[in-house]
Amino acid sequence: MAGGGFVAHGRRKTYEDRVTTFVVITCIVAAMGGLLFGYDVGISGGVISMESFLKKFFPSGLEKQKNNKATTHESEYCKFDSQLLTSFTSSLYLAALLASFFASDVTRISGRKASVFIGGIAFLIGSNLNGIAMNMIFLIIGRLMLGVGVGFTNQSVPVYLSTKIRGAINIGFQMAVTIGILTAGLINYGTETIEDGWRVSLALAGVPAIMMAIGAVLLPDTPNSLIERGYTEKGKLILQRIRGTKDVNEEFNDLVEASEAAKKVEDPWRNILEPRPRPHLVICTLIPLFQRLTGIHVITSYAPVLFKILGFGENASFMSAVISGLVNMLATIVSIHSVDSFGRRILFLEGGAQMILSLILIAVRITIAVQLGFNGEGSYAKTEANFLLFLICVYIAAFAWSWGPLGWWINSEICPLDIRQVGQAINVSVNMLFTFLIAQVFLSTICHIRFVLFLLFLGAVITMTIFIALFLPETKNIPIEEMNRVWKGHWF
Numbered sequence: 001m002a003g004g005g006f007v008a009h010g011r012r013k014t015y016e017d018r019v020t021t022f023v024v025i026t027c028i029v030a031a032m033g034g035l036l037f038g039y040d041v042g043i044s045g046g047v048i049s050m051e052s053f054l055k056k057f058f059p060s061g062l063e064k065q066k067n068n069k070a071t072t073h074e075s076e077y078c079k080f081d082s083q084l085l086t087s088f089t090s091s092l093y094l095a096a097l098l099a100s101f102f103a104s105d106v107t108r109i110s111g112r113k114a115s116v117f118i119g120g121i122a123f124l125i126g127s128n129l130n131g132i133a134m135n136m137i138f139l140i141i142g143r144l145m146l147g148v149g150v151g152f153t154n155q156s157v158p159v160y161l162s163t164k165i166r167g168a169i170n171i172g173f174q175m176a177v178t179i180g181i182l183t184a185g186l187i188n189y190g191t192e193t194i195e196d197g198w199r200v201s202l203a204l205a206g207v208p209a210i211m212m213a214i215g216a217v218l219l220p221d222t223p224n225s226l227i228e229r230g231y232t233e234k235g236k237l238i239l240q241r242i243r244g245t246k247d248v249n250e251e252f253n254d255l256v257e258a259s260e261a262a263k264k265v266e267d268p269w270r271n272i273l274e275p276r277p278r279p280h281l282v283i284c285t286l287i288p289l290f291q292r293l294t295g296i297h298v299i300t301s302y303a304p305v306l307f308k309i310l311g312f313g314e315n316a317s318f319m320s321a322v323i324s325g326l327v328n329m330l331a332t333i334v335s336i337h338s339v340d341s342f343g344r345r346i347l348f349l350e351g352g353a354q355m356i357l358s359l360i361l362i363a364v365r366i367t368i369a370v371q372l373g374f375n376g377e378g379s380y381a382k383t384e385a386n387f388l389l390f391l392i393c394v395y396i397a398a399f400a401w402s403w404g405p406l407g408w409w410i411n412s413e414i415c416p417l418d419i420r421q422v423g424q425a426i427n428v429s430v431n432m433l434f435t436f437l438i439a440q441v442f443l444s445t446i447c448h449i450r451f452v453l454f455l456l457f458l459g460a461v462i463t464m465t466i467f468i469a470l471f472l473p474e475t476k477n478i479p480i481e482e483m484n485r486v487w488k489g490h491w492f
């Protein structure tokens, strides 16, 4: 999530850089962080809709589902309504939020390497606890540990790459997240038919976790982190090894300068509350809030559950989660290729318009589908199901090339150095807090207000698209040091 780790350093210069072994290992470790996050996002919805899982942890719910095949519309919407099931999903984000506060201190004092290692180990413990879980307490503690992993790795994945490809790398993080979500969908599809397949789904997250922990041991600490902690000579040495050349003076001097500038920032929290950076504060708070209010997370993290609620059959629900996961990943590639040519605003505005249209149609189709399929007797019309899935994919694609990746790093692009870290901390915290809240209330909300939930998301997307049109300046091709000029020319 690019909290800190992927934040651009500020200068658009071209340093000498080669793809060294360090860079490759760094990319792998960074990718593992995103992959694990995405995997944990995508795995829970499938797991909680597996029969063997429900039999063990939520037998009354399973009973309700079986008995209610031929009852009212409401029972369809409510068949997964359980605070326990939602806690299993949402607890991760609460832990991630809390852990990220400690993680920034650990990174500051002991370096990024330590944070990545702690993150990898937390992921490993979490996936093991989940895989062997005997009761819900095990499961929730396991998810909390995974959240600790997310909190630590997301703010500390190191960057050894020069600014010229940093934009693509920023989106690369979200790319890894979507690969993780897709992988989870595929694994759930495979394990759904196996007895206790949920254990396999949950435990498999241990594989990338081990790779991440080993990667953290193999990696040196980042030059920025070393320099910031006073190990200046060592920082230079590492920079030379990373870049594969002795000729790093310019970049090294810039890093030292940036670290000194950062130290001079006495109280970044006070700085951001002053009137001058008010637009930044507004944007850093509202962008992650709006990103959550798109409703994307209920689709990606509850996909098979949602498809079942909408009346899809067992197999079709898991398959639909795979299809929507694939669309999510492919559309993120579109973003990588278009963000620097079309610009940020165009992506935000087009993505917003496409989400608005698809949400209107989704709400309409669901009401029609309810009449067709939820009366308990008729089966869900196949063409209706396919069209609904198509609309959901259109919505996911729109998010994936706009708000998905941009929501994580546009803040660091618009914020000057003295408030960049605080801005990013606000971004990550708001994001995690609202991901937690939405994941926690989703199943009971859809039970009570049904398809109207999608109309709420629609209202939010309309508001945020207007917000972007009015408040966000275009920052494409603007060197970070000239960002103030952009703001001076902007009415806000």
Ligand SMILES: OC[C@H]1O[C@](O)(CO)[C@@H](O)[C@@H]1O
Binding pocket: 001, 041, 174, 177, 178, 181, 296, 297, 300, 301, 328, 404, 435
């Ligand atoms: O791809 C969508 C997914 O990506 C995230 O925004 C994380 O970056 C998740 O919250 C969401 O479920």
